[in-house]
Amino acid sequence: MKKIKVSLCLLGLFVCGVASGIGVSGTRFFAKGGMLGMGDLRWLERRYEEDCRRLNLNPQQQDSLRSEYDDIAAEMGEIREETIRRVRELFVQKGTEFWQVLTPGQREEFQKLNEERRARWKANPQ
Secondary structure, eight states, X not given: OHHHHHXXXXXXXXXXXXXXXXXXXXXXXXXXXXXXXXXXXXXXXXXHHHHHHHTTOOHHHHHHHHHHHHHHHHHHHHHHHHHHHHHHHHHHHHHHHHHTTSOXXXXXXXXXXXXXXXXXXXXXXX
């Protein structure tokens, strides 16, 4: 019974954390099928709010503008994913070319270096 209470308390804390994080961020943009950082999302939200305020948009116009900004967020996410894919392909291509000029000992060290970089990226993928 004690384990259930502890589990429920932890679950409650988790839900509160998620709710407060969403509330603090104040963001409502989610890129459909795209990947946007929180900085991008906050920037889009501030821009949308400024447009609504400065242009004195009515609710119907605000809804229409929201839809356009949602489209922008989705396209920005797609552009970011495409860029990441292309950069990754470039590093694979150039790494393969670089590999050709390395000695066997250097190749071993290069492989370790790349594994360390991948581990760092997985730990902090910014």
